[in-house]
Amino acid sequence: KAGVTQTPRYLIKTRGQQVTLSCSPISGHRSVSWYQQTPGQGLQFLFEYFSETQRNKGNFPGRFSGRQFSNSRSEMNVSTLELGDSALYLCASSLSPGNSYEQYFGPGTRLTVT
C-alpha cells in the first residue's frame, strides 16, 4: 500500500507570495492532519480534517488555511508569506480520528521563503 504523498517536495517562494501544498493520504484513510516543523519551534500542529470538515486548528494566524476533498486528499494554503514561514510542512493520515489510531506521515514539503 502506498504511503502518504506530498507535493511538491521542495518549494522556494518570495515574501508576500502565496503557496499551496498538497497531501494524498494512504488509501482508505479519511483523517488528515498538518504539522509545521522548524528548528526553533519543533513540531507544531496546524489543523486536522475529517470528512471534508476542519475538526481542530492550531495556534497559527489566519494566513494558514486548508481544506479536504471528498477523496480525502488535502491542501493547505499560506498567503502573504513571511520569512518565518520557512519550514518543513508535514502531512499525516489515519483511518479516523479515533484515539487508538496512529498517524502516518508523508515525507514533507520543504518551503523556503526568501
Added chain:
Amino acid sequence: AQSVAQPEDQVNVAEGNPLTVKCTYSVSGNPYLFWYVQYPNRGLQFLLKYITGDNLVKGSYGFEAEFNKSQTSFHLKKPSALVSDSALYFCAVRDGSYNKLIFGAGTRLAVHP
C-alpha cells in the same frame, strides 16, 4: 494542557549496547502516547503506541517502550543498538479526542560503531 518532555537533546550509545530515550508526559485523563523516528530529509515514521493494556509495548525495528503511570514516563528502549538507529526520535501525546499530536522537542540518538 497536555505536554511531553524529552529531557535529553542527544543520547550517545555504542553499537550493541542497550539504548534508552526518555520521555515524560503530563495529561489530564488517559494518556495516548506515541514514538516516532525521523531520518534526515524524511518525514516521521511511526514506531509504537500506548493506548491501554500492557505497560511494555513492542514496536517496529526491535524497539519497545515502557509505560509507567506513577512516574508519568514512556521511555523508548532497544536491547542492542545499531548504527542505523541513529536518527531523531520524538515522543508525542494525543490531545483529547482530536487527531492532534503534541510532540516533545526530540532527542538525537547517535550510535557509534
